[in-house]
Amino acid sequence: MGMGVERIKKIVVVGAGTMGHGIAQVCAMRGFDVVLIDIKDEILQKALEKIKWSLSKFVEKRRIREEDAEATLARITPTTKYEGYVDDADFAIEAVVENLDIKKKIFAKLDELMPEHAILTSNTSTLSITEMGRATKRPDKVAGMHWFNPPQLMQLIEVIRGEDTSDETLNTVVELAKKLGKTPVICKKDVRGFIVNRILGNVFNEAFWTYYRGEASKEGIDATVKYSGGFPMGWFELADYVGLDIAYEVGKIMYEAYGERFKPCPEVIEPLVKEGKLGQKTGQGFYDWTKGRPRIPFDKCDEYDVERSWAVAVNEAAWLVYEDVATPEDIDTAMKFGTGWPSGPCEYADRKGLDTILNKLKELYEKYKMEMYKPCPLLEEYVAKGWTGRKAGRGFYTYK
Ligand SMILES: NC(=O)c1ccc[n+]([C@@H]2O[C@H](COP(=O)([O-])OP(=O)(O)OC[C@H]3O[C@@H](n4cnc5c(N)ncnc54)[C@H](O)[C@@H]3O)[C@@H](O)[C@H]2O)c1
Numbered sequence: 001m002g003m004g005v006e007r008i009k010k011i012v013v014v015g016a017g018t019m020g021h022g023i024a025q026v027c028a029m030r031g032f033d034v035v036l037i038d039i040k041d042e043i044l045q046k047a048l049e050k051i052k053w054s055l056s057k058f059v060e061k062r063r064i065r066e067e068d069a070e071a072t073l074a075r076i077t078p079t080t081k082y083e084g085y086v087d088d089a090d091f092a093i094e095a096v097v098e099n100l101d102i103k104k105k106i107f108a109k110l111d112e113l114m115p116e117h118a119i120l121t122s123n124t125s126t127l128s129i130t131e132m133g134r135a136t137k138r139p140d141k142v143a144g145m146h147w148f149n150p151p152q153l154m155q156l157i158e159v160i161r162g163e164d165t166s167d168e169t170l171n172t173v174v175e176l177a178k179k180l181g182k183t184p185v186i187c188k189k190d191v192r193g194f195i196v197n198r199i200l201g202n203v204f205n206e207a208f209w210t211y212y213r214g215e216a217s218k219e220g221i222d223a224t225v226k227y228s229g230g231f232p233m234g235w236f237e238l239a240d241y242v243g244l245d246i247a248y249e250v251g252k253i254m255y256e257a258y259g260e261r262f263k264p265c266p267e268v269i270e271p272l273v274k275e276g277k278l279g280q281k282t283g284q285g286f287y288d289w290t291k292g293r294p295r296i297p298f299d300k301c302d303e304y305d306v307e308r309s310w311a312v313a314v315n316e317a318a319w320l321v322y323e324d325v326a327t328p329e330d331i332d333t334a335m336k337f338g339t340g341w342p343s344g345p346c347e348y349a350d351r352k353g354l355d356t357i358l359n360k361l362k363e364l365y366e367k368y369k370m371e372m373y374k375p376c377p378l379l380e381e382y383v384a385k386g387w388t389g390r391k392a393g394r395g396f397y398t399y400k
Contacts, residue, residue, distance in 0.1 A: 003090075003117045003141070003168065005175035009033060010089040012114070014106055015096035016047035016078070019123055022151030023093055025051045028075040029064070030180050035085045036078045044078035051076065054152050086113050091176065093145055094132075095123040098249075103127065104135035111136035119169055121145035125197060125246075126253045129162035129190045139164035143173045144187070146194055148338050156337035158194045160187040183337050185330035192257035193250070195326050196338040199345060200238075201254045201262060202316045202372055203309050204247065207235040208265040209370070210304065218286055220303025222296045229306035232340040234296055236286040239269070240279030244286075248273050260371035261319075310348055311360040311373070317345040318376035321396065328396040346396035350389035354396075358383050 009032065013024040016038040024036045024047070038044050055069040064072075079085050086092070092110050096102055103122060110120050119141045122132050133142030144160025157177040161170050170186065177184035187194045193201055207221050216224075222234020239247045248269045254262040272278075272285060279285030287294035313335075320326045326334070332344020349357050358379050365373035382388070382395065389395030 003119060003172055005172050005179060007117065008090040008172075008176060010035070010091075012037065012086045012089045012092040012110065014038075014092065014094045014110070015123075016044055017095070017097075018149060019147060019151060020093075020095035021047035021050050022054070022149075023095055023123065023147055024076055025054060025072065026151050026180055026182075027093075028072045029055075029058075029068070032075065034076045035089060036076055037080065037082065037085070038078075039080060041078075041080060044080070048073070048076070048078060054150075058152075082109055082113055086110060087115070089114055090118050092118065092120045093123060094121065095147075098124060098126065100127050100131060103132055107132045107135045107142070111138060117141075119143065119172055121173060123147055125194075126192060126250060129160050130164060133162045133164050140166040141169050143169050144190070144194070145173055145177070146187075148196075154338070155183045156196070156334060157182045157184045158187050158196065158334065158338070159184050160190060160194055162190045183333060185326065185334045187326055187330075189323070189325045191323070191325055193254050195320060195331055195334040197250055198254070198320065199313050199316045199331070199335060200339060201251060202312045204235055204239060204251070205262065205264060205372055206308055206312045207304075208268040209368075210308070211236075212265045212268050216303040217300065219297055220300040223298065223300040224302070224304035224306050225309060226296055227298060227301050229309065230342040231309075235309070237294060237296065238339075240285035240287055240289065240294075242279070243281055244269050244273050244278045261374070263371065307360055308364065310345065310352070311357055311364065313345040314349040314357045315361055315372070315374075315376050315379065317349070317396075318378040321346075322376055322378035350395035350397055350399075353389050353391065354379060355383050355388045 011027045011032045012035045013020050014037045016036050024034045028034045055072060058064045059066055059069050094103060094106055107120055121143050123146060129144040133139035136142060142162055143165045146158040148154035148156050159173045174184045210216050211218050218236040222236050225231045225234045251264040255264055277284040280289045283290045317331050320331055328346035332346050335341040335344045358375055361373050361375045386392055387394040390399055393399045
């Protein structure tokens with residue numbers, strides 16, 4: 001029997017950390033029964049405290065009523081056991097530590113205990129959905145469901161198709177994301193970094209290399225990106241916010257997966273990570289966070305050329321389209337909803353002119369001889385065909 005979204009009543013969330021507690025809260029707020037699993041009772045207690053705090057904020061802001069907060073909490077069952085808790089659940093979201101062996105064991109366990117119709121998903125940022133699926137006897141019912149931090153507030157969910165994921169499963173995950181009040185985008189291939197982290201990774205690298213070469217200060221880059229570019233945070237500020245340990249790990253994984261196009265600039269992040277300066281969570285990173293968000297000076301707005309950030313973002317977006325990983329629409333939605341960008345890279349390129357972006361990349365490639373600036377064949381092809389964007393009626397999008 002098929003597995004439509006209407007059939008989903010009970011959801012299992014494994015891992016009650018930063019992401020898991022928020023995901024559980026969102027599911028419960030939307031009326032689903034939730035089983036929240038972690039390895040220790042103390043962790044579950046802390047997770048429930050965090051959920052209560054977050055719900056109280058929603059009540060304060062009049063987004064929900066007091067009764068809704070209570071009903072939400074009552075729908076969440078915390079437990080350290082699987083047996084007797086997951087056997088009647090319809091859907092699972094795994095959000096434990098980023099470790100493939102641990103995740104595979106959890107998938108095998110869920111597969112063994114959950115009903116045949118149940119769909120199993122992972123919130124992994126970097127690991128292979130396909131491999132997790134193959135740890136089960138239902139690889140067609142396994143997909144990626146990549147949420148953004150904090151899950152209670154961020155709109156975007158990247159839905160990832162593993163090599164064995166069925167259309168029906170993908171569809172149901174998309175429908176569930178919508179039912180949870182989120183905006184799903186589809187990542188059609190199980191590639192490292194999915195959509196958002198691929199584009200962001202390239203933009204970070206461009207900024208780090210520019211800083212490393214001494215062409216601009218980190219404050220200068222961030223001021224330009226924020227005040228001239230209209231991005232919600234500067235790249236160094238955002239890296240601190242995400243956590244430099246995570247940015248560093250993701251950077252390494254991207255380099256392994258894509259090679260020179262993602263050549264990290266180790267001299268920039270690595271020393272900070274080694275000193276334990278991991279950004280906001282430790283109080284120190286590129287900036288001092290002990291007195292709140294760092295103040296990025298206004299007067300350094302002209303130190304950096306924000307078109308360089310756009311150029312590498314558009315280039316990576318072109319690779320995603322070229323490799324049939326995502327559509328321009330989904331790429332743009334992902335960057336706007338996942339990171340608060342003022343514009344998606346594809347629509348930006350169409351407005352600016354693909355020829356202009358291509359020239360910028362060629363100029364940068366000529367100057368630095370780095371792969372991240374080497375234009376994607378898709379851009380060359382579009383410009384050669386005269387598809388230069390809005391003005392030509394065709395670019396990433398078609399205009400009437
Ligand atoms: N933090 C983010 O911004 C973010 C964003 C998107 C995706 N992710 C992904 O979400 C996942 C979780 O990340 P996080 O930041 O919430 O991590 P976290 O360290 O805050 O939480 C992980 C939780 O998993 C629990 N856990 C570990 N082993 C377990 C097991 N065998 N069974 C049950 N629970 C177990 C831990 O006790 C911990 O509570 C990772 O795969 C990460 O890549 C994180």
